[in-house]
Amino acid sequence: MFAQSFFRRDTPALDGTKVRLRAPLANDYREWAALRGESRGFLERWEPRWMPDELERSAWRHRISRYREDHVRGTALAFFIFEREGGRLCGGITIGNIRHGVSQSGHIGYWIGERYGGRGLMTDAVQVLTRFAFDTMRLHRIEAACIPDNNRSIRVLEKAGFQREGLLRSYLRINGIWQDHLLYAKIADDISGARSKG
Template identity: 40%
Template sequence: MIRLIPDGLLSPPPLRVDGPNVFIRPAQPRDWKQWAEIREASREFLVPWEPTWPPDALTQTAFNRRLRRQAAEWRDDETYSFLTFEQRSELVVGGIGLTNVRRGVAQMGSMGYWVGRPYARRGYTSEAARLMLSFAFGQLGLHRVEAACLPTNQASSGVLEKVGFTKEGYARAYLRINDKWADHILYAILRDDWAAGLHERG
């Protein structure tokens, strides 16, 4: 099993993956205020695309609970969650994660992401996605990364296609989003696809 956190540690490692305009790193307790502010400011923008927010979603207690869960998920090689920061200001602009990591004969995980309303359509999400794929295929050694988005979410489809994902199918009532079971378009990218894309861009 890949272990980026030794047993006994209570938080993810001080890992940071840098791009030209954004960087991603695991959340820390000091990020709560920025995270809560951008999530609250973007609530109406995000709610249609996300699972239902609990009443205490943005509280510091809930954030710290989230961090403890994320640390356990990192230790168990199950989920790798990051916040996305703007390089220039070092402000939280969104988040990205790799969930449901499967080893054995699968060697795959599922990517999801969000971006605050003020930072949408700046290319930040696609850059964060490239950083996540570099981490997934590099440090984690995965073979395949999957993603899914609502058919009406053209911005998300655009991000996935821009960074090299291939549309693979359509899943009915795939995930419960905004308190309703919703169909999703399924995407995936293989490590060989990613390597070929790096060669073409290089």
């Protein structure tokens, strides 16, 4: 019941200390394409293989349409990450594979433009989205996976309070190759336990 009523509403903007998250809009295309284009060498190693038309407007329209469809179905919420100071687009974060019923879980994925890495923006974004997922969406468990040698992503997840749970063999096809991933997770009890101690 909650999931159906939540997904009928527009996705709210979410504020952290360093970032603001909001749903992607059609007119974000130019800024998105410029940031992704200049960061291509930085991102390709960690993402599914880019299509030849990856940054074209037609592919962008398809991407926006998919974001909306996922939202309507209640399976995913996509956000763009903006610096709170200056308002520049610096990356994206999604909570997908959302399941309700006995599972009450979701999976986060994210990317950041190369020039914005190492400034704590992604850690803030992960914390903001996780809090929203637990407090507003009423999920119980949030998962994330990263390639074992992606040290930056590992640091982000560990700083955001995620715990490593194991290795997923040949989990995702990244840059054209099936790759192992480390599984990280955070559960609602991790936050409520920290609050009760504080």
